[in-house]
Structures are given as C-alpha cells and as structure tokens.
Amino acid sequence: MGIVLLGYRGSGKTTVGMKLADRLWWDFVDTDQRVVERAGKSIKTIFEQDGESAFREFESDVLEEALRKESTVISCGGGIILKEKNRELLKQSPHSRVYLSADPEVLYERICRDQSTAEMRPSLTALGGGVEEVRTLLQVRQPLYREVMTVELDVTHLSVDEVVVRVAKLV
Numbered sequence: 001m002g003i004v005l006l007g008y009r010g011s012g013k014t015t016v017g018m019k020l021a022d023r024l025w026w027d028f029v030d031t032d033q034r035v036v037e038r039a040g041k042s043i044k045t046i047f048e049q050d051g052e053s054a055f056r057e058f059e060s061d062v063l064e065e066a067l068r069k070e071s072t073v074i075s076c077g078g079g080i081i082l083k084e085k086n087r088e089l090l091k092q093s094p095h096s097r098v099y100l101s102a103d104p105e106v107l108y109e110r111i112c113r114d115q116s117t118a119e120m121r122p123s124l125t126a127l128g129g130g131v132e133e134v135r136t137l138l139q140v141r142q143p144l145y146r147e148v149m150t151v152e153l154d155v156t157h158l159s160v161d162e163v164v165v166r167v168a169k170l171v
Helices: 014-025 030-039 043-050 052-067 082-093 104-113 115-120 131-149 160-170
Strands: 003-006 027-030 072-075 096-101 151-154
Touching: 003 014, 014 027, 014 072, 014 115, 014 160, 027 030, 030 043, 030 052, 030 115, 043 052, 052 072, 052 082, 052 151, 096 160, 104 115, 104 131
Parallel strands: 003 072, 003 096, 027 072, 096 151
Antiparallel strands: none
16 A cells, blocks of 8 residues: 555645655655656656657656555656556556645746756646646646545645645545
8 A cells, every 4th residue: 555646746746745755654756756767867858859758658657666566655747647547557556546736826836936847847838837837737637636536635725744644644
C-alpha cells in the first residue's frame, strides 16, 4: 500500500509528498524527477527536442515502476492522467490516490512563485502559461483526476503542514 498524489502544477504534490513520506517513514518518488533523471534533460527540453509523446512514454514507464513499490508516496506529474494507460495503472493500483485540488487563481499564483517552473517546465498551451491556461487545462484534467482518485482534498486554503496531516488521516 502506498499513496499517490495527483493534481495540477502548484497543488503541492512534491512538497507535500516529501513531508508526508518523511512523516510516515516511507520512500518518496517524484515521477517528473525520475523522468528528468532517465532522460538526462529537463522536462522543457524533452518537450522541445522530443515532443510531448516522448515525455508521456517516459512518464508511463516511471509510473508503472513506482506503483510496484509499497510504503511509498508518489508525486505524479500534473498531466500523468492524460494517457489512458496511466489512468488504468492508477485505478488498478492498491495505493490510495489523493487528488489535491485548488482554485485556478491559487494554482497560478503558486506556479508564479516557483522559480524553477519557467526554466524547467514548458507552457502547455498557446495561452502561454497564464491563469487562462490553468483554467482551460483544469476543465480537461479535473474529470480525469476524479476518475482515478480515491479521495479529493481541496488545498486552496491549506498550508503544506495542514495538507500533510489531512492526507495522513485520509489514508
């Protein structure tokens, strides 16, 4: 049994995941970080040089491997649910799957505060990464997060520590 954290960029998956794993004395896997390690280049560079489909293939391999582990907190990339294979892997997994949801404006604000986002991650639409991009992508992704989740936690007004405590109690 493990915990999978799902949600859009800025929802806190990685930060919460690291603290939660530490609290539970479990391993931590960040799928985006594992993809970067395997590819030897940033996500933005993968998108630019190899395309989104190559990134999604790396992502599927990493997810499949991570889901085999027990006592692990897995932070998934925000778009991992876009691929049907990944949704099936998640739904078949015995891990608790927690969707960290938040208002688009809050997500955008958090993304803007993360200095590594612009350097390491691509804009995902022609909208250029603004709050409209967040709203647009959430319309597509939110039903997919909800399709695979076992529980949803609105993190809009919660601190990282509050999210860690609540997720630990949920699972």
